[in-house]
Amino acid sequence: MIGDQLLPLPRRVRPSAAETAERYVHRLAEANHLRPSYLRQLLTTPPNSLGSIQLDKLAAVAGRDPANLVRALPELAPRTRTPGRTRENEARKTLNEQRKRERFAAFRYDARLGMSIRALATKHHVSRRTVGKALQSEIPPPRKKIERQPTALLGLREHIDAMLEADPAITAATIWQRLHDEHDATPSYPAVRTYITTRRTTRPPITSTHR
Template identity: 30%
Template sequence: MTPPQPTIAKLPVNVRPQLGETIDSYIRRLARANHLKPSYLHCFLCGPPFWQGKPDIERLAAVSGRSAGVLQNALSDATSPRDRVKPNPRALRHHQHQALNRHGADLAVLIQHDALDASMPIRAISEEWEVPKWLVRRVLTPSIFPELSTRRRRNALDTETKKLVTDMITKGMGATEIWTELIDTHSVSTSLALLQIQIRDTTRQHTDPQTS
């Protein structure tokens, strides 16, 4: 007989998820509002053995006091692509809306990027790109809008962060230490695998005479 799972307590401070932000962004905000280190809460929500993996949506729902359905509807990467609801014809028409295709640019992708870290409310995004608020909400609702390239790049490191990681590698820090430092101190979330690849490549550059 399988023993009952322990009840996960709800955190004292309630934080509302912002439409279109990532799970990692929401966890950072939730942790800091409750005076926790984001890395600690992230690992708790993943559980063993993949402490730095993708947090479990049911555990996140329990600690946040929000239902899993609400989180899946709000957070851009709460549902994996293979479980994503296939966009219906109406959603595809939204994607072709003239307000999203001005000057040859796909504004839907730019809108999604603006929302990833919850730094811009819907009103600000609407004003920035001159797109109606109702259409911004459609773009940021992952279950009804076609998946774009935004979330495929969410773990990529920009040039500044790569330099920061390289400096940590030079100091002898391992992948887990770097992952923790990034999420707690620099509000940067990435995968452990990506850090391990950068450690490998950086080490090769310092040991292989042909690359120096």
């Protein structure tokens, strides 16, 4: 690397079939005796951050044509946004909320006519719990957000927990670097950060046993 210019690494590495960009960068670093986290951070904008791998930078250090890299690693292809898609999603969300309110209003109207909760559930093809919620409030409750553990961290959570136990003040960036450099892993930084945040907020605080 000269200034901001990235030069091809001495040893070229060919992308493998069904390989992710993260794993390719990892192999490229190891082939050139570099720390995987170091090379990975050079390929972001701005440099040394923890953002997405930039196609042009990877092509430069790999010594490969960007178009060929995209064919081998489709995830690196520039993303295009469909005009108006955001507005369509917002309009659909607003329409769904309006329909829920109308259904709740229908439940409450029939209830005032003397229908039981069981009869209401049968008539409107919903559960009695849903009818009960409608009778308690005119505003439908928001949908519960389902928390899913990132599959990219399978087999790595124990290592992360061990690092947190050894040093409760350790940063997510440091854990991300150690997973890349010491555990031959290629998780994304957002996945690591999300797990650590959840770990620290939903479980009892981890205190180090070392003095």
